[in-house]
Amino acid sequence: MLFGRNKISRRAVLRGAMAGGAVVALPLPRLGAMLNGNGTAYADGKALPVRFGWWFFGNGIIPERWVPSRTGVGDKWALSEELAPLENVKPWVQVISGTAIKVPDRAPHSSFTAAALSGADSGPRTTLLPTIEQVIGQMINGGTTFPTGLHVGIGNSGGGTEIGDTHSFSGVNMPNPAEFDPSNMFKKLMPFASSATGKPTTPDPELLRRQMVLDAVSNQASNLRKRLGMDDQQRLDRHLQGIQELQTQIMRASGPKVSGKLVDPVVAHPNGGGPGSLSRERCQAFNDLLVFAMSTDLTRIFSYTFTPAASFQVYADIGLPGGYHSTYGHRGSPMGAAFATEGMNRGVRFAIGNMGDLVTRMKETPDGAGNLLDNSCVYTTSCTSEAQTHSPLDFPIVVAGKAGGKLKGDQHIRLIDDNTTKVIYTLYTAYGGTAPTFGKDLGQVSSGIPEMLA
C-alpha cells in the first residue's frame, strides 16, 4: 500500500517523490461520492459539469487521405488513414467533412484559423470574435478556479502569420497565450491538490498577505480606471479580471483541496524535451495536467495548440527533417514530392495520434457514471485544408466526446460546401447557447448541424 505509516512531506508528494520513487496515485475524484443513485447527476440534483476544449494543429491535411470514404453511423463508416489513430475512441468521434471556410483567404493561414475557431476573420495578432472555448466558457466555466481556462502550447515554431502564434482570444486584442512548460502548469495547479496523508495542511499566512496586497492593487486600478478612455478601460478591465481570478485562486488555495491524480511532469515524463519541442511525451505531460484540472473541476475549458498556423516546426520526433510548412505542407523537400507527401501524411497522423492520446486519457478517466470523454467535447481543426493550395474546401474538423449526452458519436457526416462555422455553432448550442446567429460577416451562420446532436 502506498501510504503506510511513513510520514511524507506534502512537498515530496507533490514532487511525485516517494519511498520507492514512484509517482503517487491519489484517490479517485470526489465526484463519485457526491452523485445521485444512478450517477447521472449530483445528489442535490445539479447537473454534472460538461467540459470543452479545442485542439489545433497547423498546416492542414491531405483531403484524400483524411476524409473517410463512407458516411454514416457505427459500422457504416470507418476511420480514414489520417484519422486512424482515433480507432480506440471511435464511438465518441464525429467527423464532419465537406464544409468550407467562407471567410476569404485574406491573410494566408490566419483568416482560416480565425474562422475555424471563432467564425470570424483575423486581424493583426487577433481574431475578430472570441474563440469558441471562451464563448462556451462564458456559459459553463464562470465559477471555476480558472474561469479563462487552461491553454497548452506544444510546438513553438511559428508560422509568421497575421494572427501570430497565439490562437485563443477572449475578444479582440485579448489573447490567452499558451503555456509551453508543463512544470509551470503543474505549479499553477499544485496549490489545489491534496496531500497524500489526507490531513488538512496548516493555512499558509502568506495567502492572506497576498490577498491584502491584491486588494491594494485593485484599489489603485479602480482609481486609474476613472481617468481612462473607453479602449484603455477595456484593457484595464481585463487586467482587473485577472486580479479577481487570482484572488479567487488564492482563496481556494486556502480551502479544501481537490483529490485527483496530479502528476509531476518532470517525474512522469522526463524525456519530453524542453518547452517548444514537439514530442509525444510533452503532449502526455500536458494531457495528465488537463485531465486532472477537468476531472477535479478546477476548469472546464481549454485550448491546445499542437503547432500554430503555418508552423515551420521540425517534426524531429518522427524523423522528418526541415520546417514542416515549406518542406511538407508545400512539398518543398529536397528528397522530392513523393517523400514530401508521405512526410505531410505522417505529420498529420502524428498530430492526430497526439490528439488521440488526450481523448483516450479522457475516456479512461472515470467521471460521474461514465468517463470524462462522455462529459466533454474536444474540437479539432487546422489552418487550412489541402496545404499546397491553402484550400478552404473540405475543411478538417473532428469532434470527440458526447458533451454530457448532448452530442452523438461514431459517425461521419459529409456536408458539401456548408459553412464551417455551422460546426462551432452547433457545439455552442449543445452547451446551452441560444443566439440565433454565430460568427461574423461571411463567417456567420444562422443554423447548425442537427445530425451532430443527440
Next chain:
Amino acid sequence: MTTKRLLTDSLRVAIGATLLCGCSGEIGPSNGGPGGPGSVMGGGPPTGGPPMGGPAGGGSGGSPSGAGLLNLPSGPLPTNGLHKLTAWEFANSLHDLLGSDVPLSPVEVDTLIGGFATVGASTVAISPAGVGQYETVLGAATSFAFADATHAGAVLSCVPSATTDAACLTSALSAFGRRAFRRPLSADETTAFVNLATTISNQMGSSVLAGVQHAVWAMLQSPDFLYRVELGAPSASDGGRLKYTGFEIASRLAATIWGSVPDDTLLDAAAGNALAAPDGIRAQVQRMIADPRAHRALAAFSDELFDAFALSQADKDPSFTAYTDTLRAAMLKEIELRVDDMTFTQKGDYLSLFESTTTFVNKELAAFYGVPFTAADSDFHRVDLPAGTPRVGLLGSAGILAGHAHSQLTSPTSRGKYVDTMLLCRTVPPPPPGVPPLPDHAPPGSTVRQVMEAHRSQAQCAACHAMMDPIGFGMENFDTTGQYRTTDNGQPIDASGTLDGVAFSSLAQLGSAVRKNASTGPCLVSKVYENALGRLPIDVDTAALDQLITRFNASGHHVDQLLVDLAGSDGFRFVSPTK
C-alpha cells in the same frame, strides 16, 4: 541526412510552390479588399491601406520624398494612453528599481505588431494568466530585494528600523513610488501603501522589512507601474491641444532612451517644469544618451528592427553543425554592437553601416566568418573584415541572412521581403487566395534563383515578387546560415538585380543601393518614431516625420541626434502630432 546539394527536378517545382506565389498583377488593392496588415515582418500600414510598390524612379519631377516615401495610410488617430511595459522595459525597470542582481523569470510574451513590442503593448490586453505571472515574478523579486537590511538599503532611500519608524517608512515608500509610478504618489496613495506595510509588519511572526516588501510588491503590481499612463492634458498655451504633462514626458523619455523608469534627476526636472518646452527636453535627452542605460534601449530597438524574432525561429537542418544556439546569439549581438557603435561611439552616419566592413565578433562568430580572432577571451571585439571581403555592410550580418531563410535552402523572397518591410518601409501585399500548384517548367540541376525566375514568369506572381526576389538574389552568395558560398547546386551564383532602377551584382553593391535609396533614411526615422510612440504612423504624422527626416539628413544621419530631435518634436510632446 546531408541534403544541401540534392536539388532535384521536383524540388524546383516545390520551391516555386513554397514561395506563396501570386499577387495581383496591379499595384493596388485587389478586388477592393484590404491590403492586409501583413505578417510578423509587415511594417506596413493597417487594414485599408493601399499596397505600395515603391517610389517612381528617382529624381523625376513630382516624385515623393521624405515622409511621402512612406506612403502613410489614413486612419483614426489611436487614443490609447495605456502602454503596457514590454518584457524588456519590465526587466530593465526592475533592475533599476530593485538592483541589477534581482532574479526575474519571464512575464507574458509580448505581441509584436509591425515588428515592435511597444506597438502591441499599446493595444493588446494582458491575460488573466499573465496577471498571475506578474504576481509570481514580482513576489520573488521583492523577496530578494528586501531579504535583509543590507539588500533593502541598496533599494530604499531610508530603511525603517521598526514598525514605529513611520517617518522613514513614509519617505521610503513615497520615494520608491515616485520612481515606480513615474510621478509623485498622492497623499492617499502614500497612506494606503504605508498602511499596508504597517499592517503586515505588525502581524505575528512578521517584520518591518516584510511589511515593506509587501507594500512594494503591491506598488509593482499596480497598473500605475505595469503600464505607462500617458493621457495628456489640455494646454492653454497651445490652444487647448492635448499635451503630455511633465511627468508623462519623463515617462516617455525614460522608456524611449533607457527602456526603463525615470531616475530622480529626470523626475525632478519634470517637477520643476523643465520638460514643458523642447529645449528642456533636449537637455535631458543629451544627459540620458550619455548614460549607460541608453545602450539597453538601443539594443532592444535594434533587435526588433533587425528581426531577432525571425532569427529565434530560424532553426536549420542539423547538417549545419556550426549553427549552434550560441552562434545565433552571437549573430544578434553583432548587429546590436554595429548599431550601438555607430550611434554612441562613432556618432556617425547610420547609413554608412550598409557599406561598412567593420564589425564585431566573438570567437565563435569569427570562426564562422573565417576571420582571425586573437583575443584570449570570449568577448566581442571590433574587427575590420579583410580587404575585398564579400561580407559587406549590415546585410552581410549572418543574423539577417539566416533569420530569413528556410531550414536547408535560402529564401530570396523572405530576405527581400524583410528588407522591403523593415528597411524600406514598403508594404508587400499577401498572395491572392487559391494559389494553384505550379507546373513543372524549371530545368533540373538549377539554382534557387533559376527556379524563382521561372516562378516569376507567371504574371499573377511577378508584380509582388519583383519587389522581393531581386533584393534576395543580391544575398544569394550567403547560404541559409549566412555562410559565404560561390555556387548553388554546383552552378555559379548570379547575385544580380535592381533596386528602384539601381543595378547590383553582389552583396556589396546591394548594400550601396540600399544606402543610397531615398527610402532608407526616412524608413529608419519612421521606425524609431513608431517604436517610441507605440503605434503605427499614419497620415497625420507626415509633417512631424518630414521634419525629423530633414533633420536626420542634415545631421548626417546621426541616430543620437535623431533621438534628441524626436524627443523635442510635436509627435513626442503632444497626443496628436498635428494641431
